[in-house]
Amino acid sequence: VTIRLEERLLSKNARIASRNRAWFAARGLRAINLIGSPGAGKTALLEASIPQLGADAVAVLEGDQATARDAERIARTGCDVIQINTGTGCHLDASMVEGALVQLTCGAGPIFIENVGNLVCPALFDLGEAAKVVVLSVTEGDDKPVKYPHVFAAASLLVLSKIDLLPHLSFDVERCVDHARSVNPDLEVLLVSARRGDGIDAWCTWARDAASAGLVTEGTP
Ligand SMILES: Nc1nc2c(ncn2[C@@H]2O[C@H](COP(=O)(O)OP(=O)(O)OP(=O)(O)O)[C@@H](O)[C@H]2O)c(=O)[nH]1
Ligand SMILES: [Mg+2]
DSSP states (O other): OOHHHHHHHHHHHHHHHHHHHHHHHTTOEEEEEEESTTTSHHEEEEEEEEHHHTTTTOEEEEESSSSSSHHHHHTTTTTTEEEEEEEOOOOHHHHHHHHHHHTTTOOOOOOOEEOOOOOSSSGGGGSSSSSEEEEEGGGGGTTTHHHSSHHHHHEEEEEEGGGGGGGGSOOHHHHHHHHHHOOOOTEEEEEOOOOTTTTTTHHHHHHOOOHSSSSSOOOOO
16 A cells, blocks of 8 residues: 555656756746755855856755744745745655746756755655756765665666765765765766855756756656
8 A cells, every 4th residue: 555655646647847847948047956954055056156157046945844044044045946845755756846846946047956965865756857966975985875776777867966074084985985886886986065155066067958958857766
């Protein structure tokens, strides 16, 4: 019974996600779904890159259980942002995104969807994005890709964040990338520090390409 209910839930979600994808496509837009643990540095990555991408081009949907704190941070960059609060929910689903799209104004994109801080549940829910990006900070440990494989399997890109902290940690970047590619051989990897600015140029280039090229991951893994 549990499995059938989950299947029904996910197939309903997939239908709405297809509608979202069509909504984006009709406007020449593509969305990027940012997934990572609480505090991985998702909002900091956006704050560091929006000035370079152009606040007029970009729009952000912010998913959090509670508060508009991240939306307030993003609004300070000058770009359009909509906060979605999930209450007890641990992930965004396609209908929440669909509800927010009607309020959205943006330029050429990309549209970023910052998911609720969680390395597990968001991996299952297609929102209609062109690509999923997993943000993993170096303080979380280099074994996370094998312990939480689903999100790494579903993602197109791994952003390894907070690399300015590497000198203080025993995090092995090569081991982490090997673990991630054992789960997903095609996974691209970028090393960034939102604080120092390392890798932000490369991330902006990746995001622009993903927002304009054929990088569409259909459905759930
Ligand atoms: N040293 C360092 N700290 C960072 C960096 N990026 C983010 N942080 C810090 O990490 C903490 C969490 O950053 P956020 O950007 O709020 O993380 P988040 O993933 O958006 O968090 P949630 O939305 O709550 O899931 C903050 O205290 C940031 O200042 C970085 O590149 N280097
Ligand atoms: Mg955030």
